[in-house]
Amino acid sequence: MELLAFGDTGWGDELFRATLMTIVVSITAILIGFSFAAIFTPLKLSKFKSLNLIANIYTTVVRGVPELLVIYLFFFGGSGAIMFVASMFGYNEYIEINAFITGSFAIGIISGAYSTEVFRGAIQSIDKGQFEAAKVLGLNKFKQFYKIILPQMLRLAIPNLSNVWQITLKDTSLISVTGLVEIMRQSYIAAGSTRDPLFFYSFAAVLYLLLTFLSMKLINKLEVKYSRGY
Amino acid sequence: MDFELMINSFPKLLNAAVITLKLLSVSLIVGLFIGLLFAILRLNKNVFINKFAYSYSYVFRGTPLLVQIFIIYFGLGQIEYLRSTFLWVILKEPYWCAIIAFALNTGAYTSEILRSAFQTIKPGIIEAGRSLGISNKIIFYKIQIPIAIRQSLPAYGNEIILMMKGTSLASTVTIMDLTGVAKYIISTTFKPIEVFIVAGGIYLFMTFVIHNVIKFLEKKYSFNS
Numbered sequence: 001m002e003l004l005a006f007g008d009t010g011w012g013d014e015l016f017r018a019t020l021m022t023i024v025v026s027i028t029a030i031l032i033g034f035s036f037a038a039i040f041t042p043l044k045l046s047k048f049k050s051l052n053l054i055a056n057i058y059t060t061v062v063r064g065v066p067e068l069l070v071i072y073l074f075f076f077g078g079s080g081a082i083m084f085v086a087s088m089f090g091y092n093e094y095i096e097i098n099a100f101i102t103g104s105f106a107i108g109i110i111s112g113a114y115s116t117e118v119f120r121g122a123i124q125s126i127d128k129g130q131f132e133a134a135k136v137l138g139l140n141k142f143k144q145f146y147k148i149i150l151p152q153m154l155r156l157a158i159p160n161l162s163n164v165w166q167i168t169l170k171d172t173s174l175i176s177v178t179g180l181v182e183i184m185r186q187s188y189i190a191a192g193s194t195r196d197p198l199f200f201y202s203f204a205a206v207l208y209l210l211l212t213f214l215s216m217k218l219i220n221k222l223e224v225k226y227s228r229g230y
Numbered sequence: 231m232d233f234e235l236m237i238n239s240f241p242k243l244l245n246a247a248v249i250t251l252k253l254l255s256v257s258l259i260v261g262l263f264i265g266l267l268f269a270i271l272r273l274n275k276n277v278f279i280n281k282f283a284y285s286y287s288y289v290f291r292g293t294p295l296l297v298q299i300f301i302i303y304f305g306l307g308q309i310e311y312l313r314s315t316f317l318w319v320i321l322k323e324p325y326w327c328a329i330i331a332f333a334l335n336t337g338a339y340t341s342e343i344l345r346s347a348f349q350t351i352k353p354g355i356i357e358a359g360r361s362l363g364i365s366n367k368i369i370f371y372k373i374q375i376p377i378a379i380r381q382s383l384p385a386y387g388n389e390i391i392l393m394m395k396g397t398s399l400a401s402t403v404t405i406m407d408l409t410g411v412a413k414y415i416i417s418t419t420f421k422p423i424e425v426f427i428v429a430g431g432i433y434l435f436m437t438f439v440i441h442n443v444i445k446f447l448e449k450k451y452s453f454n455s
Binding site for chain 1: 288289292293294295296297298300301304305306307308309391394395396397398399401402409412413416417420422423426429430433434437438
């Protein structure tokens with residue numbers, strides 16, 4: 001237990017901060033994922049074959065390639081890509097983007113591919129009559145979506161989104177290879193300096209279990225909320 | 231675009247893909263046995279056995295694979311007692327540590343897939359077997375297992391693809407699999423995009439093949455054909 005003491009003698013406060021970092025990265029990543037899904041879901045459902053193709057390439061490639069490889073692409077290629085864009089605007093200095101941004105973008109893009117599939121499935125399983133009814137009510141396109149389709153879509157999507165959340169949360173452990181100090185990286189540092197890897201990695205496992213357990217409880221509450229009336 | 235690098239790195243990455251496939255196939259075979267065992271334990275009426283099987287799958291599904299590999303590779307070596315047993319021959323090799331972690335991980339997911347498949351078998355089918363005078367053992371092996379396999383094929387196909395992606399974590403414990411070699415080439419040439427296209431292409435090809443094999447099997451074992 002000494003190893004987990006707060007302050008200079010133990011690793012308690014470091015691990016606590018690392019846990020917060022894991023939570024923040026996971027939330028950032030899943031939100032980035034949602035914004036990708038907001039772009040690609042309409043493309044998937046579009047009438048135009050070429051738009052479908054773009055969205056299909058995105059979800060197939062991202063879901064078929066290991067997460068770690070995507071992270072390496074962003075880690076080694078991220079600042080190069082930003083510098084290339086900046087050089088087009090005449091800025092030629094070296095730009096380094098930090099591990100948090102690279103990491104959450106890499107995981108966000110992965111999580112976005114899964115979210116896209118979930119949203120597509122949810123929208124497709126809404127009864128056709130609902131779309132027609134929304135139109136008949138004379139609502140504009142924006143209101144049709146926000147007032148009629150979205151609430152029904154969320155109800156259908158939440159169980160699967162909870163899976164996406166779990167995947168995203170666990171994937172953030174891979175960001176540790178870029179040096180971002182989240183649970184996994186902090187455990188690695190602590191294990192290295194105390195020579196007690198068994199304890200620290202097991203403790204990391206407990207932290208992840210705790211996070212998945214607590215988030216499941218929260219999501220179940222959301223599920224109940226959005227299933228009102230059913 | 232550095233096409234020369236892409237062409238030069240292709241054979242290296244292809245060789246590394248063989249290691250990825252080895253890791254994948256061995257862990258899937260071991261994982262299938264673990265999964266089947268724990269699925270049967272989950273269906274046991276004894277509360278303790280049931281809870282034990284449930285907590286196994288809960289722990290392995292609730293923690294990242296990376297933690298599991300690190301506990302087995304870095305953590306278990308710390309136990310003095312293990313170092314003196316024959317197990318140490320296996321546990322000092324990163325290759326076997328990775329396989330143990332992968333097998334236990336995929337075993338947990340497989341046990342859930344098989345359990346739900348067993349539970350969806352209609353009781354009428356088992357009763358039909360009993361009324362024909364078939365013994366419980368044969369009902370299990372010849373009726374329940376084949377039906378469960380058919381039921382679980384789509385989900386198991388996804389699990390194979392997830393596991394294939396999971397084997398990339400072997401590179402974190404010094405194994406030069408497809409991702410390991412890709413990372414090595416990236417960090418020596420600083421051409422991430424080219425290497426990503428080649429390595430990602432190989433992964434996608436493997437995903438494509440697995441996907442189609444499963445589709446073929448699904449068709450073959452469906453009732454309607």
